[in-house]
Amino acid sequence: MNLKIAVLPGDGIGPEVILQAKKALYAIGEVYNHEFVFEEALMGAVAIDKTGNPLPEQTLNLCLNTDAVLLGAIGDPKYDNNPNAKVRPEQGLLKLRKELGLFANIRPIKPYKALIEASPLKREIIEGADFTIFRELTGGAYFGAKTLNEEGTHASDLCEYSEEEITRIAHLAFKSAQKRRKKLTLVDKANVLETSRLWRKVVQKVSEEYSDVALDFLFVDNAAMQLILNPKQFDVILTENLFGDILSDEASVITGSIGLLPSVSLGEKNALFEPIHGSYPQAKGKNIANPIASILAAALLLEHFGLTKEAHVVYKAVEKAIEYKVVTVDLKPDSKFGTNEVGEFVSNFI
């Protein structure tokens, strides 16, 4: 197979972890005779620094014309603590999601056997947990109108949803549930929010086409609690953009480290693969960032293009790294292995 992949290393530890993901893909390409052509482009704070624009035209065009996008991480504290910054790295990511129409962000959550002890949760709580979060990614308060009055004393964010936006991701989530344990939980705040009531109504309607899937509802406050009390109750979780952002980061504790979780963002035509962690600027250049989430993002990419066998080879290699404790300090505080060594181990194993 021939694949053209846009690579956006981004900020902070992004470039370091993405390098390991590319190494894994190169290894797969060699062994299984595929050609992966990578084209790098700027996005995030690094793009602002060089071009003034967090998503330069060139980057967007590249992403629109490749088979897939592989993203590192974006974000820089110099923008976070400056409420007056007009241009911010995150705008680049949000614009990219919107322009590529990436309406569904999918994050599988499942603890690794060898890492059960690394979780802050007790073994009996997480052993056997296995669920997937479907987060709506191009709607809600992320993209609604924002206002700030002239005096800078009053601000607003508008959360909006349409039936269509809810319907298309609901179908994806129900289809996934059909292939799993046939349970879908819609997380919302329908006792307070109008948009949540629309979600509930539309998802109920879509569910009529999936009579083999059991549908239930959970308020987001309760869901945030249930994820920790009893994660095994979940199979597929479906939710809107901001709730999905919060719950999927929270759910990462089940696996012991956010450094292990990849996600895929899907649109009608495009797909973007990334680790769910942030740019972790404090770790930049120190060779301590965990590359596994990025490597697994590459595996999701392989799976997406039907290269199931190849993807499993990558999963296997990652499992071995974890089993042999060739892992970074987030997973083993006294580890002597860094980003590079973990990445080397994985690509050598392929």
Add this chain to the structure above:
Amino acid sequence: MNLKIAVLPGDGIGPEVILQAKKALYAIGEVYNHEFVFEEALMGAVAIDKTGNPLPEQTLNLCLNTDAVLLGAIGDPKYDNNPNAKVRPEQGLLKLRKELGLFANIRPIKPYKALIEASPLKREIIEGADFTIFRELTGGAYFGAKTLNEEGTHASDLCEYSEEEITRIAHLAFKSAQKRRKKLTLVDKANVLETSRLWRKVVQKVSEEYSDVALDFLFVDNAAMQLILNPKQFDVILTENLFGDILSDEASVITGSIGLLPSVSLGEKNALFEPIHGSYPQAKGKNIANPIASILAAALLLEHFGLTKEAHVVYKAVEKAIEYKVVTVDLKPDSKFGTNEVGEFVSNFI
């Protein structure tokens, strides 16, 4: 002391748990010579059933003219799963918060020694955790304009905040931090939301008056993760309405049961005390609901009126109940004690 207390038992298990809180207050009154006069009124689904209005005029007037309000819980699934219901129990609670001007909801989080094992989190994670969440309660998406178009295919919720709304709760939170470990963490989503950027700016400004308090910032997705990874890092958490709703329910897992957590909601003139759990309709009338959160809400009420000694007697009695394992099934699955027995034990101990 003479106190007139409005009692709103509400829905589900509300009446059962509130009864135990009243018993504790009666016991305190007898021993320490205070007169607590309770006046009951309707709110929630039970008020809709009887009057068509989730917060009848009479209830509101009573609450406006008493020293404090003691609330059970509200909510009924028959409204939750009906996105077309025009009148809902929650509207009563939200209106009450607004009319009484209860802008700050304060939830202390601290595990009980005897219950460390009841938490899904490991002992070393939660032992020593001790923080308080300040949740803004009368602003944000809860109270902004809501729309649903005629076809029922498009909905919106507006999240709004003003400098004034942020300033007043920030002062409360900083003052609390000064009496504690002098650390305040603002939780927001300033990389995406305009209202969050306003929060960050205003809280930074207020912080200048509290130079002895260290201020830091956390994105809400990261905060949801950090609460579980390392809850000991927190002292005072300050956040907007919806984030506070989600994070404080999530934080309840640290204590082993949401059935243990009370909260107080404060305004310029009024104060409302309640357990943070919901109406738990499945448990209604079964004598299995945990009354401790309600009893502790009564203790917070005593403290609020300067009856510190009396409050500590209640805390002590609750600790003893937990120590002697006179607790409900949520804390001890094979317990033979119910709501009533736990309440009896506590008031007898006073």
